[in-house]
Amino acid sequence: MTAAVMVRDVAVTLDRTPILTGIDLDVATGEWVTIIGPNGAGKSTLLKAIGGLLAHTGSVELFGESLTTLSRRERARVVATVAQTPIVPPGIPVLDYVLLGRTPYIAPLGRESRTDIDAANDVLSSLDLHRFGGRQLESLSGGEKQRVFLARALAQGANLLLLDEPTSALDIGHQQDVLELVDGLRRDRGLTVLATMHDLSIAGEYADRMVLLADGRVAASGRPAEVLTEDLLAQHYRARVRVLPGEQGPLVVPVRQLP
Amino acid sequence: MFRRTGSVSTRTAIEPARLRVRWLVAGVAAVVLVTIVSVSIGPIRINPWGVFLQLLDEIPGVHLNTGLSPRDSAVVTELRLPRVCLGLLVGSMLALAGGCYQGIFRNPLADPYLLGVAAGAGLGATAAIAAQHAFAVLPAAGGSGTPYAIPLAAFVGALIAVALTYAVGAGGSRYRSPATLILAGVAVSAFFTAGQSFLQQKYVETIREVYSWIMGRLTTAGWHDVLLLLPYVVVTGIVILSQRRQLDVMAVGDEEAESLGAHPRRTRLILVLAASLGTAAAVSVSGLIGFVGIIVPHAVRLMAGSSYRVILPLSALFGAAFLALADLGARTLMSPNEIPIGVVTAFFGAPFFVIVMRTSRRV
Numbered sequence: 001m002t003a004a005v006m007v008r009d010v011a012v013t014l015d016r017t018p019i020l021t022g023i024d025l026d027v028a029t030g031e032w033v034t035i036i037g038p039n040g041a042g043k044s045t046l047l048k049a050i051g052g053l054l055a056h057t058g059s060v061e062l063f064g065e066s067l068t069t070l071s072r073r074e075r076a077r078v079v080a081t082v083a084q085t086p087i088v089p090p091g092i093p094v095l096d097y098v099l100l101g102r103t104p105y106i107a108p109l110g111r112e113s114r115t116d117i118d119a120a121n122d123v124l125s126s127l128d129l130h131r132f133g134g135r136q137l138e139s140l141s142g143g144e145k146q147r148v149f150l151a152r153a154l155a156q157g158a159n160l161l162l163l164d165e166p167t168s169a170l171d172i173g174h175q176q177d178v179l180e181l182v183d184g185l186r187r188d189r190g191l192t193v194l195a196t197m198h199d200l201s202i203a204g205e206y207a208d209r210m211v212l213l214a215d216g217r218v219a220a221s222g223r224p225a226e227v228l229t230e231d232l233l234a235q236h237y238r239a240r241v242r243v244l245p246g247e248q249g250p251l252v253v254p255v256r257q258l259p
Numbered sequence: 260m261f262r263r264t265g266s267v268s269t270r271t272a273i274e275p276a277r278l279r280v281r282w283l284v285a286g287v288a289a290v291v292l293v294t295i296v297s298v299s300i301g302p303i304r305i306n307p308w309g310v311f312l313q314l315l316d317e318i319p320g321v322h323l324n325t326g327l328s329p330r331d332s333a334v335v336t337e338l339r340l341p342r343v344c345l346g347l348l349v350g351s352m353l354a355l356a357g358g359c360y361q362g363i364f365r366n367p368l369a370d371p372y373l374l375g376v377a378a379g380a381g382l383g384a385t386a387a388i389a390a391q392h393a394f395a396v397l398p399a400a401g402g403s404g405t406p407y408a409i410p411l412a413a414f415v416g417a418l419i420a421v422a423l424t425y426a427v428g429a430g431g432s433r434y435r436s437p438a439t440l441i442l443a444g445v446a447v448s449a450f451f452t453a454g455q456s457f458l459q460q461k462y463v464e465t466i467r468e469v470y471s472w473i474m475g476r477l478t479t480a481g482w483h484d485v486l487l488l489l490p491y492v493v494v495t496g497i498v499i500l501s502q503r504r505q506l507d508v509m510a511v512g513d514e515e516a517e518s519l520g521a522h523p524r525r526t527r528l529i530l531v532l533a534a535s536l537g538t539a540a541a542v543s544v545s546g547l548i549g550f551v552g553i554i555v556p557h558a559v560r561l562m563a564g565s566s567y568r569v570i571l572p573l574s575a576l577f578g579a580a581f582l583a584l585a586d587l588g589a590r591t592l593m594s595p596n597e598i599p600i601g602v603v604t605a606f607f608g609a610p611f612f613v614i615v616m617r618t619s620r621r622v
Contacts, residue, residue, distance in 0.1 A: 048514075051518055052517075052518075053517055053518055072520045072521070072522060075520065076518065076520030077520075079518075080518070081515075081518040083514065083515055083518075086511065087510070087512040087515060089507075089510035089511060089565065090565060092510070092565060092566075093275070095273045095274075095275055096275050096276050096507075096566065099275055100507070100508055100511060100519060101519065103508055103519040103520050103521055104519065106504070108505065108521075108522075109502075109504075110504070112275065117272065118272060120275075121272045121273060124273070130273070133273035134273055156519070
């Protein structure tokens with residue numbers, strides 16, 4: 001089977017500062033891989049490089065096609081990104097926001113066709129958002145907004161979803177809701193998911209594999225149980241944790257060390 | 260828990276926000292109504308119905324008995340209509356450019372003068388006026404005594420200022436943000452304004468004339484000015500309106516717009532060029548008329564919706580009507596003296612805007 005993502009020796013330098021160095025990464029089609037790492041490790045930068053949003057050296061292939069050979073519109077039909085804090089345009093209705101996801105199918109000087117409008121309505125219905133379609137996006141709650149952000153990405157019709165901290169602004173219940181939703185979509189639609197996350201326990205429960213980034217390099221990768229170890233987390237996060245066995249994956253519990 | 264439900268076919272499809280016909284009709288009606296009223300009112304009152312028929316009579320292939328005397332007909336076609344048309348064109352261009360700048364910079368305070376057009380045009384016009392006073396070598400032409408050197412110098416000054424702003428603000432690293440361009444505009448504007456102040460101090464006898472130009476005026480309008488401006492407004496207006504969906508996409512920020520397959524940097528360059536060229540052409544014949552470019556797009560946004568597919572065409576229509584109406588006030592409120600049109604746009608525009616802001620559901 002063709003790998004959904006194949007990254008080889010990718011390096012990114014911003015303002016003469018190396019952010020990523022020598023990154024190799026493979027994500028199989030239909031797989032969920034979560035990138036973890038301390039603040040400043042380069043997680044979001046790696047997602048942007050894979051999404052074609054940052055200049056980089058090395059090679060990135062998406063479903064067997066080199067990123068450099070894809071036009072912007074072609075790329076947007078292959079990979080959809082949900083940013084960590086998406087910008088909500090003032091006053092935009094939910095349906096109009098989701099319709100922005102159809103941009104790669106609309107000529108630069110064109111307008112949405114009936115097919116695009118139906119596709120956006122279908123996505124809203126499938127995520128149980130149809131009743132919000134006419135409402136202004138900024139009036140929705142955090143959890144509802146996150147679903148709308150996902151809906152825009154799904155409207156792109158891409159098979160690869162890049163999620164940058166998809167649950168960072170949500171309470172624990174909404175975190176689980178959103179991740180269950182993504183997992184369901186992955187199974188139903190055969191999507192491939194590459195996400196970054198800070199909550200290690202939740203990340204380990206949903207990911208097939210995890211990649212630990214530290215100082216712009218891959219420090220470890222493998223199944224959640226292989227990456228979420230007390231030694232690795234102590235070494236790269238400088239955190240005192242206990243890793244306990246859980247039903248779906250390891251549970252990482254911070255432990256305070258009294259003097 | 261979220262549920263995934265059935266297809267849209269089992270529900271009523273929601274339609275996206277669009278330019279509603281009633282708003283388009285209202286905009287066109289406002290333009291026609293303001294045109295008829297403006298042409299009718301003046302030192303000589305002319306029957307509005309006759310004016311309406313005269314306007315129809317001007318359409319090629321249409322011949323009507325307007326009922327107007329030859330004198331009234333001449334007043335309509337040679338004196339008042341060119342001035343009203345110039346007001347419509349300038350108002351349309353400034354409102355369109357203002358809405359466009361607000362979109363490409365995602366900044367509600369953006370106006371058509373953001374990137375230095377006003378300061379550049381001001382310096383150009385001041386230099387031309389000062390040169391006329393100092394050397395008396397520049398030709399004063401035009402039936403009503405309009406010196407073409409002033410609009411030309413204003414136009415060139417405006418374009419130089421915007422080019423300089425773009426060179427400073429968008430050059431170099433690809434990671435520069437749109438905010439850098441705005442800051443470059445502030446710096447270039449300050450530089451050009453300093454040059455203008457220097458010239459005014461050096462040639463103090465020009466202050467009155469420069470001040471009059473800065474406040475804006477349509478008093479010297481003839482068909483020549485209209486024909487001079489028309490191609491700029493038409494061409495740049497078409498370019499701006501053609502990019503209106505791209506402006507909606509850019510509302511989510513450059514990075515997200517790129518992830519959607521858009522080309523925000525290229526779109527921004529195209530729109531900055533078009534809006535600046537159109538604005539430079541407008542101010543070169545009308546002077547610096549403020550307020551239209553910021554208030555009209557916002558009023559439209561508050562009343563009709565936030566999509567640039569709604570804002571831009573309606574701004575063009577209501578901007579045209581607003582400025583023509585302001586010019587009617589400028590020439591009639593203290594007749595026979597004229598009030599600077601910039602004073603009228605601010606004096607009546609600000610309270611109107613406050614009313615819209617307080618009563619709109621969208622605030």
